[in-house]
Amino acid sequence: QTVVTQEPSLSVSPGGTVTLTCGLSSGSVSIGYYPSWYQQTPGQAPRTLIYSTNVRSSGVPDRFSGSILGNKAALTITGAQAGDESDYYCVLYMDNAIWVFGGGTKLTVL
Amino acid sequence: QVQLQESGPGLVKPSQTLSLTCTVSGGSISSGSYYWSWIRQPAGKGLEWVGRIYTSGRTNNNPSLKNRVTISADTSKNQFFLKLSSVTGADTAVYYCARAPVIGAPYYFDDWGQGTLVTVSS
Numbered sequence: 001q002t003v004v005t006q007e008p009s010l011s012v013s014p015g016g017t018v019t020l021t022c023g024l025s026s027g028s029v030s031i032g033y034y035p036s037w038y039q040q041t042p043g044q045a046p047r048t049l050i051y052s053t054n055v056r057s058s059g060v061p062d063r064f065s066g067s068i069l070g071n072k073a074a075l076t077i078t079g080a081q082a083g084d085e086s087d088y089y090c091v092l093y094m095d096n097a098i099w100v101f102g103g104g105t106k107l108t109v110l
Numbered sequence: 111q112v113q114l115q116e117s118g119p120g121l122v123k124p125s126q127t128l129s130l131t132c133t134v135s136g137g138s139i140s141s142g143s144y145y146w147s148w149i150r151q152p153a154g155k156g157l158e159w160v161g162r163i164y165t166s167g168r169t170n171n172n173p174s175l176k177n178r179v180t181i182s183a184d185t186s187k188n189q190f191f192l193k194l195s196s197v198t199g200a201d202t203a204v205y206y207c208a209r210a211p212v213i214g215a216p217y218y219f220d221d222w223g224q225g226t227l228v229t230v231s232s
Binding site for chain 2: 091100
């Protein structure tokens with residue numbers, strides 16, 4: 001079965017820039033997988049950040065941007081803030097009409 | 111503004127069937143504009159898509175859950191349901207219901223319920 005890969009953990013300094021990636025165990029991620037990104041803090045439901053690769057959800061600051069970098073989807077956070085410390089999940093929509101989540105990236109801001 | 115609310119027993123015995131309901135308000139599940147999904151998250155672990163239903167009644171499920179998943183809907187009550195059979199401790203998780211647009215900018219989860227914890231234990 002297809003595995004969606006994410007960095008288990010990343011860290012960024014306040015004010016810095018960090019890029020989280022979302023890849024496939026076999027093959028490349030393209031816009032046809034409709035990659036989307038979600039932010040989750042402990043005890044809360046996920047919050048939608050980015051959909052269709054690079055469209056920001058309503059109310060999401062423009063510090064968050066999505067793209068395809070090489071063979072992966074990417075979420076870039078610029079001007080990182082303490083409040084960005086969260087778990088981040090990507091999900092891809094597969095040919096067989098199912099969604100597959102990545103394992104998540106725990107982002108630390110320090 | 112649509113709202114999704116999960117409900118159901120918080121404790122299920124091993125080998126039994128887990129049953130959850132998602133009640134949708136502020137929008138109709140029979141509109142044809144959305145897929146209605148179940149997603150789960152074991153404590154301390156990542157999100158896992160369980161399955162979805164569309165207006166037509168067509169469903170798709172996560173193959174990793176074999177044939178244990180049944181998703182159905184009652185459009186008169188604006189609810190959809192999850193049944194997961196033969197549960198084990200590995201099915202202990204917070205279960206979320208969520209919706210995903212079918213058209214426009216599709217295939218992402220734009221609204222989520224708050225989640226409900228289901229524990230499998232004797």
